[in-house]
Every structure is written in structure tokens, then in C-alpha cells.
Amino acid sequence: MNDGFYLSIRYIIFLFSTLFLMIALAACNIPSGSPAASLDLTALAQTAEIQLTQIAASLAATLNQNVTQPAVTPTPIILTPTPSLQNTGTAFPAEIPCDRAGAGSMLDVTYPDDSRLLPGQQFTKIWRLVNRGSCTWNRNYQVVWFSGDRLGVSPSQPLPGKVEPGESVDIAVDMLAPQQPGLYTSYWMLRNPEGKLFGIGPGGNAPFWARIQVIAIYTSTPTATPTTTPTPITLASGRFDLGLGEWVDLDLGELSGDEEKADIRLIQTDEGSIWVEVFGNAGLMIFGEVQPSVNDCRSAIFSTNRIGVESIPEGTFLCYRTNQGLSGSLRVVSISPSPLTIRFDFLTWAIP
Structure with a gap:
């Protein structure tokens, strides 16, 4: 900024010098005997230049005192380090639980x-x-x-x-x-x-x-007419007590030690559950709380698997098929826990 100012001052001085020079030249043309001819124009121009230089220097000093350069505050440069990706190692699988x-x-x-x-x-x-x-x-x-x-x-x-x-x-x-x-x-x-x-x-x-x-077991009971349905003939009926490990022949309603003649047996597993087990060609089906008819038991779908005692409480009726192919019904009268004995009413018809 100061260099430009001084150039301007010098330019002003140049202009004034040129002006005085022109005046001096003009003075040379003034006729002899004129009062102005006795003046030393060169000295006058030098004197004017010196005074203008002094004025310019004074003016520059004054401007330097009034014009203050704005303070430049340096902006700090903050370097933020970029976190480097560190190797976290191999990801191990979660621990396997003990029991799964x-x-x-x-x-x-x-x-x-x-x-x-x-x-x-x-x-x-x-x-x-x-x-x-x-x-x-x-x-x-x-x-x-x-x-x-x-x-x-x-x-x-x-x-x-x-x-x-x-x-x-x-x-x-x-x-x-x-x-x-x-x-x-x-x-x-x-x-x-x-x-x-x-x-x-x-x-x-x-x-x-x-x-x-x-599945539901549907039985079709034919229409009974005196001429087509014979009166069922009872082969055997009565009551027996079946103890743990004992066999019974339902054709006669008698306890039997001969497994070939036996139809059912009362057993107990190692886990303590009690079952009515079926032998040979015999079969059982739980009918319910109502006494079945001969036609109900003749058309029943029998199971040759054993039946759990807990599923036949007192008063339950069952249909059965003996080893001889005859139909009949059982009724659970009572269950005695000690010693374990089940009392049955039975009825075996003489028709298959």
C-alpha cells in the first residue's frame, strides 16, 4: 500500500515539474526589459520541486500514522488423527451350551x-x-x-x-x-x-x-325283526377276580394256567404301569359307561394291543372276542390296589 502511495506522489511532482517547465519556456518569450526577465526560472522550479517533495513526505508520514494495517490472526490448523482399523483377531463362535x-x-x-x-x-x-x-x-x-x-x-x-x-x-x-x-x-x-x-x-x-x-367307531345295528334276528344265547356269565400275573379263559370265565387257552392277563411293567394284555386271537375294545348289546360287540373293531388299567375305571364296559371267536362283554366292578386285583362281570354269547 505505501509503494503505491509514493508512486502517486512522484507522479504529482512530475506534473508540477512539467508545469513549471512550461512556465519557464513561456517566460523566455517575454520581451526584453520586461520585469519577469530578471527572474531565475530554473531555481524557481527546483525550489517548487523541493517544497512539493517535503509536502508529500509530510503527507505520507501523516497517512502512515492514521492508516493501520489490520492484524492478521493466523488460523490454527488442527490435525485430527484418523483412527486406524486394528485387527481384532479371528471371531470365535459362541460357546456351545452343555444341554441342547x-x-x-x-x-x-x-x-x-x-x-x-x-x-x-x-x-x-x-x-x-x-x-x-x-x-x-x-x-x-x-x-x-x-x-x-x-x-x-x-x-x-x-x-x-x-x-x-x-x-x-x-x-x-x-x-x-x-x-x-x-x-x-x-x-x-x-x-x-x-x-x-x-x-x-x-x-x-x-x-x-x-x-x-x-377316530370314532360307528357301528351299524341292523333292524331287529323276530324272523331274522335270533335270540342271543348265553354261553357263560358271572364274576371273576383277576390278580396280577393271572390268566382268564373268557369262553368259560375261569382262571387258567394254560396260556394257549387264556384270552387276557393282568401284567405290570418295569416302570410300574398296569395293563390288561390280550393273547392269541382274542381282542378288546373299550365301549364306555353303557352296557353294549350283542350286536354292538359283534360289530366292534377290536384291538389286539394291551389296554392300560388307568383307562378303564370302575363301571367301564368292554367288548371282547375270545380265542374261539365268540363275542362277549366285560364290566369293571372294582379295582383293589393291595394286592392288585380287578373284579369283572362277564357275559359270553354262544354266537360269534
Whole structure:
């Protein structure tokens, strides 16, 4: 800014010098004897230049005092370090829990969902599970009923043996179909020795289940006319007490030690459940609380599987078929726990 100012001053001085020079030249043309001829024009021009220079210097000093250069404040440069990506190492998988199960290649080995069964039919449900945990299963682990319909003969039972992590195991539970037709679902889980429940699924806490359909048994009773329906002839009837381990021949209503002649027997499993077991060509069907007729039992659909005693309370009627092919009916009169004895009324007709 000061250099430009001084250039301007010098330019003014140049102009004034030029002006005085022109005046001097003009003075040279003035006639002799004129008063102006006695003046020293060169000295006058030098004097004017010196005075103008002094004025310009004074003016520059004054301007330097009044004009202040603005202070330039340097802007600080802040360097923000960029965080470098550090190697956090290899991500390790989450720790495998001790107790966890998974579905096997075939979860429902027997009786898949919506299997059709007869009322009171005994069946064995088998699941195939895989040990997905880090702990070994043994007989201290149990399969237990969790919720839903209680189809199992026993609410819990131990696993069949040792199952290492990654191995599969078939878990079998004896079950009994209810008497009323309908859809039934029974949910089960595993339980470790500390009593903690676990199961299948992503979280290892989902139960596995058995789902069955109990079908209705419809019997067609022909229209009875005196000329076509003969009067049923009773072959044998009466009452007998059936003890644990004893056989009975329903053709005669007599206890028998000959298994070939026996129709039913009362047994107890290792788990403590009580069953009425069927032999040979004999069959049983739970009828209900109403006494069946001969036509009801002749057209019944019999099961050759055993029937749980818990499903035939006192007052229940059953239809049966003997080894000789004859039809009949039973009625549970009483059940005595000690010693275990079931009292039956029976009626065997002489017609098949």
C-alpha cells in the first residue's frame, strides 16, 4: 500500500515539474526589459520541486500514522488423527451350551403327526433326537411330559443309555389313545440331572410332540325283526377276580394256567404301569359307561394291543372276542390296589 502511495506522489511532482517547465519556456518569450526577465526560472522550479517533495513526505508520514494495517490472526490448523482399523483377531463362535437337543434325520420314527388310532389303543411313540450340546447324556437324563394332552403311560422315563455330543438316539414312550374321538397333542422335553428342562429348536428350549387322531367307531345295528334276528344265547356269565400275573379263559370265565387257552392277563411293567394284555386271537375294545348289546360287540373293531388299567375305571364296559371267536362283554366292578386285583362281570354269547 505505501509503494503505491509514493508512486502517486512522484507522479504529482512530475506534473508540477512539467508545469513549471512550461512556465519557464513561456517566460523566455517575454520581451526584453520586461520585469519577469530578471527572474531565475530554473531555481524557481527546483525550489517548487523541493517544497512539493517535503509536502508529500509530510503527507505520507501523516497517512502512515492514521492508516493501520489490520492484524492478521493466523488460523490454527488442527490435525485430527484418523483412527486406524486394528485387527481384532479371528471371531470365535459362541460357546456351545452343555444341554441342547436337535431333531434327527427323521424326528418321528413312529406315528407321525395326525396318525389315526382307535379309542383306547396302546401305541409306542419314538422320536429320533441328536445331542447338539457339549455334555454327554446318560440314564440320569429323562424324557418328561411337558404340556398338552397326557398321552404317556408314565409322565417321565430315563434315556436308554449314553449319548455323546453329535450322536443320535431313539427315544420310545409308551402311550395310550383317549377314549373320545378327536385330535390330541402331547408335548415332551428332556430333563438333565439337575432338573433343568431343554429341548430342540434354535434356542434349545422348544418341546417335541406326539399328535394323533382318535377316530370314532360307528357301528351299524341292523333292524331287529323276530324272523331274522335270533335270540342271543348265553354261553357263560358271572364274576371273576383277576390278580396280577393271572390268566382268564373268557369262553368259560375261569382262571387258567394254560396260556394257549387264556384270552387276557393282568401284567405290570418295569416302570410300574398296569395293563390288561390280550393273547392269541382274542381282542378288546373299550365301549364306555353303557352296557353294549350283542350286536354292538359283534360289530366292534377290536384291538389286539394291551389296554392300560388307568383307562378303564370302575363301571367301564368292554367288548371282547375270545380265542374261539365268540363275542362277549366285560364290566369293571372294582379295582383293589393291595394286592392288585380287578373284579369283572362277564357275559359270553354262544354266537360269534
